Amino acid sequence: VTVNITPRPRARRGQGQALRGEILAAARDLLERTGAEDAVSIRAVAAEVGVSTPSIYLHFDDKTALIDAVCELVFAELDEAMVAAAADIVDPLESLRQFGLGYVRFAISHPEQYRIVMMSRGSHAAPGWQEEQGAFIHLSDLVARCQAEGVFDNAMPTSRIAVALWAAAHGVAALCISKPALVELVGVELLAGDVITAIGAGVAGLHPGGAPSCG
Amino acid sequence: VTVNITPRPRARRGQGQALRGEILAAARDLLERTGAEDAVSIRAVAAEVGVSTPSIYLHFDDKTALIDAVCELVFAELDEAMVAAAADIVDPLESLRQFGLGYVRFAISHPEQYRIVMMSRGSHAAPGWQEEQGAFIHLSDLVARCQAEGVFDNAMPTSRIAVALWAAAHGVAALCISKPALVELVGVELLAGDVITAIGAGVAGLHPGGAPSCG
DNA sequence: TGTACATCAGTGAACGCGCGTTCACTGATGTAC
């Protein structure tokens, strides 16, 4: 528990937004530092920022709104990490592989953030998977490239392949977080590599022209 | 809230175990009926059974012990469902497929049970994946059969393949539970079929003798 | 067969806790004149 000797200066007239950003970042950091979703209470976040509890309500309607906003933030960071991992790779299947590995890596290094965004019960961070810009669009683009170059079946809906790939990557990420003992029978890197490679090869093999198949 | 007119009869001398079983089943049912892990509180379980709150402590040390026991129960039920789904199928790869589909089906029809066993933070239901009899052993046996018949690479450790398959199935199950909107872009059955088929084919394709590869 | 007593499954009331949220307020910031 930190005691603030000098009270935090009050924001200028139109500057309420600044505190909003601080609250969001504090919630995300609290999540990371304590490693527990339950630790993100209105009170804890307020204490983290160094502000009184009711102040939070000046910037968020209620707790749900705060958590939703945190999820949006984290989801954007996840997307960013994946896009960076896949950037500048010419081979489309390899690019997809790196995208997936970036996904798993983000999840493992931010387990509680990943948990709240992808594994929690709430309707939090239920982005419009189709319309909105973001992780799913970026994944779909990579899949479409694979289709265009004949690695994946062109006749299959892009979204169908994208969701399958997402599910596989999510399986690795979620298992690493929830059941580390099971994953440690094999090792994280090996497992991630196996699953991502196999699902890519398997999807490619689902049609005659696919890379590792007989066609 | 149910009001019991006739109080529940007290157990005979050595029969304390009976209530223990009732408590466990009540906790599992509460999980299923309310569809929320938080609803499983000591108080709620006691009310469900029709017994006073402190009675729970006669049968379980504390809340953690109760939840652990529920997980053990659910995990056994999951195993049972999978084994039943894969029984009496001669083709080993098809047997594995049905095992995986049974897994996903159980998860989807008991989402909160699955959540608490496979997706919650606690060290709950951290079975000895190797030693203990149970789901992982059964999966490993099927994988070993595939290896013996040349469908999967014999040189690969069985557990390595088994964990990869588990991760893929878990990905489908967990995504269906946490992100139904994403899954509904494709449909549950289609997704489950895609991922399980692709991961099987992909793993088989990882070595020259595998089924759908060029061998 | 009858009675005194030990056992122990189950209870009622209470504890302290942290939570989300509300409310009347304070006091610096900016504006009108």
Add this chain to the structure above:
DNA sequence: TGTACATCAGTGAACGCGCGTTCACTGATGTAC
């Protein structure tokens, strides 16, 4: 330039709630004699 006043970001204290857990107890069940 000086003063009265409106605005509004942030506060301190309190609310009611359900939680896990503890404690001294009750009273039917079974046993010893």
